Amino acid sequence: MQGAWIAELRELLGPRGIVEDPTKLFPYEADGIVLLRRRPEIVLLPRTTEEVSRVLRILHRERVPVVARGAGTGLSGGATPVDGGVVLSLARMRDVLAIDTVDRVARVQAGLVNVDLSLACAKHSLFYAPDPSSQQACTLGGNVAENSGGPHCFRYGNTTQHVLGLVIVLEDGTVLDLSEPRVDPLGFDLIGLFVGSEGMFGVATELVLKLMPKPETTETLLAIFESLDAACDAVSDLIRARHEPSAIEILDKLTIEAVEASVYAAGYPRTAEAVLLCDVEGTRVEVANTVAGILEVARARGAIETRTAKSELERKQLWAGRKGAFGAMGRIAPDLYVADVCVPRTRLRELVGHTTRIARERNLKLATVFHAGDGNLHPNIAYDRRDPEEVKRVLEAGDEIMRLCIEYGGSLSGEHGIGLEKMKAMEWLFTRDDLATMCRVREAWDPDRRMNPGKLIPMRACLETKQALVRPEERPHAEAHR
Amino acid sequence: MSSALARLPHELDARVAGVARPHPSAPELPLVIPRNVDELVECLRAATREKLALVPCGLATKLAWTRAPERADCLLSTRALDAIVAHEPDDGTLVAQSGIALATLRARARAGGHWCTPDLPRPETSTLGGALALGRSGADRTRHAPLRNHVLGMTVALADGTLAKSGGRLVKNVTGYDLQRLYTGSHGTLAVIVDAALRLFPAPESEAWLVRDVADATEALRVARAASELTTRWLTLSIERRRERWSVLGRLAGKAPVVEHELALARPVLGAPAARDADAAKLADEVRDASPSTAANFARIGCRPSRLAEALGIVGESLVDARIEPTIASIEFTTSRSTAQLAALRPALAKLAASLHLVSPEAGVETFDALGGSSSVARADAPSAELALMRRLKAQLDPHGVFACGRFVGGL
Numbered sequence: 015m016q017g018a019w020i021a022e023l024r025e026l027l028g029p030r031g032i033v034e035d036p037t038k039l040f041p042y043e044a045d046g047i048v049l050l051r052r053r054p055e056i057v058l059l060p061r062t063t064e065e066v067s068r069v070l071r072i073l074h075r076e077r078v079p080v081v082a083r084g085a086g087t088g089l090s091g092g093a094t095p096v097d098g099g100v101v102l103s104l105a106r107m108r109d110v111l112a113i114d115t116v117d118r119v120a121r122v123q124a125g126l127v128n129v130d131l132s133l134a135c136a137k138h139s140l141f142y143a144p145d146p147s148s149q150q151a152c153t154l155g156g157n158v159a160e161n162s163g164g165p166h167c168f169r170y171g172n173t174t175q176h177v178l179g180l181v182i183v184l185e186d187g188t189v190l191d192l193s194e195p196r197v198d199p200l201g202f203d204l205i206g207l208f209v210g211s212e213g214m215f216g217v218a219t220e221l222v223l224k225l226m227p228k229p230e231t232t233e234t235l236l237a238i239f240e241s242l243d244a245a246c247d248a249v250s251d252l253i254r255a256r257h258e259p260s261a262i263e264i265l266d267k268l269t270i271e272a273v274e275a276s277v278y279a280a281g282y283p284r285t286a287e288a289v290l291l292c293d294v295e296g297t298r299v300e301v302a303n304t305v306a307g308i309l310e311v312a313r314a315r316g317a318i319e320t321r322t323a324k325s326e327l328e329r330k331q332l333w334a335g336r337k338g339a340f341g342a343m344g345r346i347a348p349d350l351y352v353a354d355v356c357v358p359r360t361r362l363r364e365l366v367g368h369t370t371r372i373a374r375e376r377n378l379k380l381a382t383v384f385h386a387g388d389g390n391l392h393p394n395i396a397y398d399r400r401d402p403e404e405v406k407r408v409l410e411a412g413d414e415i416m417r418l419c420i421e422y423g424g425s426l427s428g429e430h431g432i433g434l435e436k437m438k439a440m441e442w443l444f445t446r447d448d449l450a451t452m453c454r455v456r457e458a459w460d461p462d463r464r465m466n467p468g469k470l471i472p473m474r475a476c477l478e479t480k481q482a483l484v485r486p487e488e489r490p491h492a493e494a495h496r
Numbered sequence: 497m498s499s500a501l502a503r504l505p506h507e508l509d510a511r512v513a514g515v516a517r518p519h520p521s522a523p524e525l526p527l528v529i530p531r532n533v534d535e536l537v538e539c540l541r542a543a544t545r546e547k548l549a550l551v552p553c554g555l556a557t558k559l560a561w562t563r564a565p566e567r568a569d570c571l572l573s574t575r576a577l578d579a580i581v582a583h584e585p586d587d588g589t590l591v592a593q594s595g596i597a598l599a600t601l602r603a604r605a606r607a608g609g610h611w612c613t614p615d616l617p618r619p620e621t622s623t624l625g626g627a628l629a630l631g632r633s634g635a636d637r638t639r640h641a642p643l644r645n646h647v648l649g650m651t652v653a654l655a656d657g658t659l660a661k662s663g664g665r666l667v668k669n670v671t672g673y674d675l676q677r678l679y680t681g682s683h684g685t686l687a688v689i690v691d692a693a694l695r696l697f698p699a700p701e702s703e704a705w706l707v708r709d710v711a712d713a714t715e716a717l718r719v720a721r722a723a724s725e726l727t728t729r730w731l732t733l734s735i736e737r738r739r740e741r742w743s744v745l746g747r748l749a750g751k752a753p754v755v756e757h758e759l760a761l762a763r764p765v766l767g768a769p770a771a772r773d774a775d776a777a778k779l780a781d782e783v784r785d786a787s788p789s790t791a792a793n794f795a796r797i798g799c800r801p802s803r804l805a806e807a808l809g810i811v812g813e814s815l816v817d818a819r820i821e822p823t824i825a826s827i828e829f830t831t832s833r834s835t836a837q838l839a840a841l842r843p844a845l846a847k848l849a850a851s852l853h854l855v856s857p858e859a860g861v862e863t864f865d866a867l868g869g870s871s872s873v874a875r876a877d878a879p880s881a882e883l884a885l886m887r888r889l890k891a892q893l894d895p896h897g898v899f900a901c902g903r904f905v906g907g908l
Contacts, residue, residue: 197798206677256698299757388668
């Protein structure tokens with residue numbers, strides 16, 4: 015990229031704040047979806063909200079598209095660069111700004127790694143609840159953009175339920191300070207709307223997040239099943255019986271084998287067809303009551319063995335296996351297509367059965383691990399991206415799984431977002447009017463659609479909306495557009 | 497009947513079922529009640545075509561909670577849209593049309609073994625759509641968090657009659673923008689809520705109330721704080737001031753052994769239970785319906801928990817009856833003070849970053865705080881970028897101002 019504005023950015027950010035050397039741009043070509051690659055022309059790494067604001071002012075003036083990026087661990091192509099645009103990395107904005115132990119809130123920069131927040135507040139017996147599997151690497155700003163989840167979101171909810179305040183820089187550099195936590199929004203719920211907007215509304219630079227008190231007791235249970243169907247049925251029964259653990263996860267046989275052969279080995283029995291992993295938190299009596307209920311359900315559904323972790327070390331091992339599952343699958347094939355779909359929790363068994371059939375029909379290796387308690391499935395297909403024919407079959411399988419989910423009353427994503435990967439499928443789930451309404455809302459934040467353009471909403475819906483809308487100068491609030 | 501009735505196009509005129517005021521200080525207008533979604537869409541298309549201004553409502557019981565509209569031709573009620581669209585007890589979700597009464601919704605959820613939030617006063621005369629439009633959480637927020645967290649999806653009718661949905665019926669879902677968060681709490685200024693999907697919670701097997709009378713606000717705060725540290729499982733925890741008496745009330749609910757254990761934990765601070773199970777449910781109804789928000793004039797303050805005592809100190813002499821939720825950090829109260837006297841407290845509250853919302857029908861336009869909502873009470877520190885963005889959102893979704901402008905913050 016050339017131009018006086020590049021020089022302006024160099025001067026503003028200094029040598030460590032801009033990456034232009036083509037040999038150093040490779041890591042920014044893709045996020046966790048390596049099939050979707052595009053080399054950025056430059057990467058900007060500001061340190062403060064003020065720098066982000068000044069950068070965006072320059073890019074606004076020059077009409078340059080912007081793709082914000084955290085750690086690049088996303089799994090929907092949300093951080094894939096766009097032609098003629100820049101990547102704005104928040105990776106150098108990783109400070110914990112304040113921890114308020116009385117109000118139980120933390121103020122952090124958006125580039126802070128998820129797990130680092132819980133580590134920072136552990137000495138106060140507090141923790142940050144959303145725990146994506148990539149929490150050792152993913153940033154909290156990325157979590158906000160994708161409304162990320164994690165195993166313990168069964169009890170605590172996705173990221174949106176934990177964001178109390180934000181500082182957002184809009185596309186023209188305007189700083190929108192919504193950082194003071196409020197009991198209820200004063201006006202429209204801009205924070206709730208922003209979370210999960212996949213970088214298309216602006217750049218969150220500072221986050222005010224809710225911290226939770228550490229529970230008095232935590233028990234981790236493992237139930238071992240001879241069939242994946244039985245494990246799924248056990249989860250549906252747990253929901254039906256109104257049991258409330260903190261996390262309900264299932265790992266299938268191929269996942270177990272991969273985990274046990276890796277550094278994440280957790281002691282899952284290799285002969286099992288599926289394991290059900292639950293965390294139960296609360297007071298001693300509450301935990302004992304819930305654990306008894308879960309064990310009863312698991313046994314009724316034919317669990318051949320049930321265990322509770324005897325020590326904190328064993329508990330951590332069991333969860334390390336679950337959280338390391340995606341990484342462990344590297345042993346099966348060089349690449350992994352991580353699907354992320356949701357269905358009502360009464361339809362788990364059916365959908366899992368169909369995903370197995372879909373993979374078998376296409377001669378693909380399927381390893382399923384999922385947040386069963388939330389109905390959030392991750393059918394993972396192992397493949398080799400160097401084999402174009404196999405890639406084609408993988409993508410076909412992904413599409414068929416998404417169509418099935420929609421048929422079952424489900425949706426396209428539980429925690430990874432839509433990004434580039436599932437954009438076309440939005441038209442399978444939503445009507446043109448639904449999508450056009452999303453476009454209208456997006457244009458209130460970003461009239462020129464320069465923030466992460468070409469993601470989430472199919473372009474056709476946006477263009478049609480643009481034509482249908484009355485001209486800005488004719489609108490009652492025309493001054494707001496100037 | 498108002499003379500405005502004659503001006504309504506036939507799609508709206510055919511559905512006029514009486515008159516109502518869009519605000520206590522405003523004159524009566526025709527009340528239009530479409531019988532189904534198709535009629536609602538027809539009404540909106542006609543309103544857009546004829547450049548009319550509508551005030552969406554449910555049973556029209558909370559219209560004093562915003563300011564009077566700058567212009568309005570009729571009220572548009574969703575009260576006839578009162579069907580349960582889907583109920584999946586085994587999945588813990590329920591979809592209902594916006595006109596359904598909260599009492600009906602709660603009974604249906606209860607029959608499936610669930611608890612439905614929000615637990616608002618007078619649920620027989622409150623609709624789901626009204627609660628969502630107000631963004632009104634109930635007393636159960638202490639445990640279940642605000643209502644907006646549990647709205648899984650929504651269908652709305654935009655000003656031009658377009659039906660648009662967002663979210664879904666799933667307990668976990670990040671597909672598309674969370675537009676239901678935008679509509680929740682927007683006071684009907686962006687769209688008419690047609691239906692909504694809610695997450696349900698397990699109905700308690702057992703419940704108990706603990707009540708401790710205390711000397712004053714200081715002791716109440718100390719006791720409530722101690723109670724909140726004993727267990728995080730309070731369904732409700734509040735400080736009540738009624739007829740100049742202060743008390744701390746806690747409600748425990750859940751599985752029987754867990755409630756027993758928590759009762760034992762709470763006993764040193766709040767004493768023996770005042771009511772159990774059936775009696776507790778009855779007391780719950782009484783406490784809920786005694787909320788200051790059921791009065792014609794009331795005020796609400798929100799702040800950080802650490803600033804609650806200071807906020808209470810600022811308004812202390814203004815309180816008549818009050819409900820204070822210590823973990824939420826809200827103070828809801830009735831007062832003998834005038835709106836102007838209460839408005840004078842704003843600078844002191846602003847130093848605490850606390851918000852003050854006044855509902856005072858007599859005062860007409862002085863009912864909404866923050867962001868420069870009323871020119872006479874505009875906050876000097878109003879974050880203009882925030883308000884400008886809200887105006888752009890309004891302009892995108894309701895470009896012709898069909899949903900009566902001027903009722904919400906900043907004249908939205």
